[in-house]
Amino acid sequence: MNNRRLRGENMLTDAGRAEWAGRNAQASALATSPYKSDFPLLARKPELAFLDSAATAQRPKVVLEAQKSFYETMNANALRGLYELSVQATEAIQAARAHVASFLGLDGKKDARDIVFCRNASEALNMVAGSYAPTVLGPGDEVCITVMEHHSNLVPWQQACRAAGAKLVYMYPDDEGVIGEEEMRAKIGPRTKIVSAVHVSNVLGVENDVALMARIAHEFGAVMVVDGAQSVPHFPVDLTEIECDFFAFSAHKVYGPMGIGVLWGRHELLDAMPPFLTGGEMIESVTEQGATWAPVPEKFEAGTQDAAGIFALDAALTYVENVGFDAMMARERALVALCMRRLAELDFVRLIGPSDPAEHHGVVSFNVCTVHPHDVASILDMDGVAIRAGHHCAQPLLAYLGIDSCCRASLAFYNDSRDIDRLVEGLKHVWAMFHG
Amino acid sequence: MGANIYATAALMEHNAHPDYKYDLADFTHEHEGVNPSCGDEMVLKLRLSGDGATIEEAAFTGSGCAVSQASADIMAELITGETVEEAKRLSALFVRMIQGGELTDEEQDDLDEAYELESISRMPARVKCAELAWRTLDEMV
Numbered sequence: 001m002n003n004r005r006l007r008g009e010n011m012l013t014d015a016g017r018a019e020w021a022g023r024n025a026q027a028s029a030l031a032t033s034p035y036k037s038d039f040p041l042l043a044r045k046p047e048l049a050f051l052d053s054a055a056t057a058q059r060p061k062v063v064l065e066a067q068k069s070f071y072e073t074m075n076a077n078a079l080r081g082l083y084e085l086s087v088q089a090t091e092a093i094q095a096a097r098a099h100v101a102s103f104l105g106l107d108g109k110k111d112a113r114d115i116v117f118c119r120n121a122s123e124a125l126n127m128v129a130g131s132y133a134p135t136v137l138g139p140g141d142e143v144c145i146t147v148m149e150h151h152s153n154l155v156p157w158q159q160a161c162r163a164a165g166a167k168l169v170y171m172y173p174d175d176e177g178v179i180g181e182e183e184m185r186a187k188i189g190p191r192t193k194i195v196s197a198v199h200v201s202n203v204l205g206v207e208n209d210v211a212l213m214a215r216i217a218h219e220f221g222a223v224m225v226v227d228g229a230q231s232v233p234h235f236p237v238d239l240t241e242i243e244c245d246f247f248a249f250s251a252h253k254v255y256g257p258m259g260i261g262v263l264w265g266r267h268e269l270l271d272a273m274p275p276f277l278t279g280g281e282m283i284e285s286v287t288e289q290g291a292t293w294a295p296v297p298e299k300f301e302a303g304t305q306d307a308a309g310i311f312a313l314d315a316a317l318t319y320v321e322n323v324g325f326d327a328m329m330a331r332e333r334a335l336v337a338l339c340m341r342r343l344a345e346l347d348f349v350r351l352i353g354p355s356d357p358a359e360h361h362g363v364v365s366f367n368v369c370t371v372h373p374h375d376v377a378s379i380l381d382m383d384g385v386a387i388r389a390g391h392h393c394a395q396p397l398l399a400y401l402g403i404d405s406c407c408r409a410s411l412a413f414y415n416d417s418r419d420i421d422r423l424v425e426g427l428k429h430v431w432a433m434f435h436g
Numbered sequence: 437m438g439a440n441i442y443a444t445a446a447l448m449e450h451n452a453h454p455d456y457k458y459d460l461a462d463f464t465h466e467h468e469g470v471n472p473s474c475g476d477e478m479v480l481k482l483r484l485s486g487d488g489a490t491i492e493e494a495a496f497t498g499s500g501c502a503v504s505q506a507s508a509d510i511m512a513e514l515i516t517g518e519t520v521e522e523a524k525r526l527s528a529l530f531v532r533m534i535q536g537g538e539l540t541d542e543e544q545d546d547l548d549e550a551y552e553l554e555s556i557s558r559m560p561a562r563v564k565c566a567e568l569a570w571r572t573l574d575e576m577v
Contacts, residue, residue: 372501374474375442378562382440391475398475404499405474433442434502 012322024327030334033416035323040064042414049385049419054202054230054363054410056252059316066315067257070308078307079281079298089307096314097297100262103317104247105238114270116263116297117310121229122152124248124263127276127300128225129156132269133194139165142191146171146179146208147400148201151393153227157196172400177206177354184216192222199231203392203408204353205363207231211242223269229253233412234332234361236325245269251309256316260309263300270296277302328413335411336360339420346424348431352406365408368427371434373407379433383426441503441559446510446552451502456512460495469572471564476500478508480572484520491515491523496569503562508569510550520577527570533557534566
């Protein structure tokens with residue numbers, strides 16, 4: 001561990017940078033992927049078209065190696081031991097905190113203390129709804145969310161509203177998936193205490209203007225919560241531009257390990273907020289009848305942390321930085337455009353979401369006429385194509401769209417046009433089975 | 437990779453032409469089944485005989501995948517005219533089969549067309565779809 005790392009700086013040498021530049025130069029050719037070889041599962045299954053990265057991404061070798069190397073070289077319980085190994089484990093967690101902060105556009109030194117590690121974005125959002133919301137919500141107050149929330153940023157608010165006697169209010173998108181200022185102002189008002197919105201929809205792929213929502217929320221003294229599970233993997237997120245108050249994401253969607261989530265919150269809010277889980281490591285001192293809390297972020301990290309996972313998340317963010325969002329976004333955008341064009345050529349396929357591929361952020365949802373999405377997914381599976389089908393944990397959105405379920409192909413920068421070819425061939429196969 | 441259930445004639449035929457998919461007007465029993473993994477809902481309605489012992493008519497409504505729709509249609513056909521006790525026995529047989537349990541030759545014959553869905557037991561992701569109607573039946577009688 002060294003200071004550069006602690007500051008969250010990229011560790012690439014000039015030679016390393018040149019190597020990445022060379023690989024990224026090939027990234028505009030969609031027929032092959034210069035990145036698949038980095039991902040052991042994709043390398044091992046060349047016949048698999050993995051089109052479900054929005055559910056969970058694959059992990060590059062460097063991330064898997066980081067996880068292993070933690071256990072092999074620095075395994076000890078972080079934060080509590082006084083010996084060298086434990087100090088190393090603690091430093092690894094602190095370095096990861098700094099890296100996450102800088103990755104989100106924050107100051108890696110100053111803001112690292114406001115990065116709270118937990119299990120996933122769901123848990124992070126539950127922390128806000130479970131610990132922060134009760135301190136501000138009362139009868140007649142409102143929480144405002146969008147109808148395109150994943151259940152993880154919806155059910156916790158239902159629970160919080162129910163407990164406080166508050167009302168849950170929804171913002172709805174237009175035909176292109178856009179929630180405009182007019183809709184925001186119609187729903188966010190003097191009764192609103194919390195606005196919470198998904199940054200990028202896991203079904204439509206659209207990006208919500210969370211910076212504008214945050215400004216409007218703040219006009220009324222409400223706090224702004226952003227679920228970044230689907231945005232962090234696809235474009236640079238700068239929290240100093242969004243100016244929200246809480247932000248959550250999951251490591252496993254940004255090429256990191258499963259079981260690690262991040263909550264960032266404004267320091268004064270986290271500081272004033274009661275703990276979510278209590279127990280070991282989150283205390284300052286304990287007597288028979290009471291306890292005082294450790295400072296933020298430890299106050300929210302009861303029990304032993306998944307230090308190896310956190311260390312691996314650090315490596316995942318470095319990997320993303322090495323590929324670079326410029327290369328990643330250009331490739332994903334080209335793949336999505338190709339996928340949408342190819343699917344539009346199939347007259348039995350109906351695309352869902354905005355018409356502009358640039359608004360999709362890797363997500364292409366669709367339905368095959370008269371064939372249930374589960375049947376589509378099962379038949380595609382026989383052809384080695386992995387997609388998601390169902391309600392995508394967004395049942396209110398699907399109800400709003402007037403559909404019970406849909407298919408979703410989600411693309412990442414490691415996909416190539418052959419994956420899309422296989423999807424298209426598979427869909428022709430689906431159609432032939434039911435209508436051949 | 438599991439078996440290709442879509443090559444099963446009974447499944448494709450019952451999905452395309454579900455004779456027992458309609459809203460039964462003079463029902464005596466009604467129950468809703470939900471498949472939480474996809475959100476699909478199914479309403480099963482039965483008309484039992486006056487003494488409550490026999491299923492005179494069975495029908496279902498709702499939307500779902502080919503597996504759940506065909507399975508429901510096959511079940512409704514199978515249990516129509518049977519005693520409630522026999523329907524419960526058949527339902528238990530089906531659930532055992534779909535969860536990978538062994539059936540005797542005689543039990544296979546008892547399930548008739550429903551036995552053609554046996555290969556779904558090797559498609560773990562679709563077991564819940566196939567079970568939906570049968571579990572709904574089991575919960576209501």
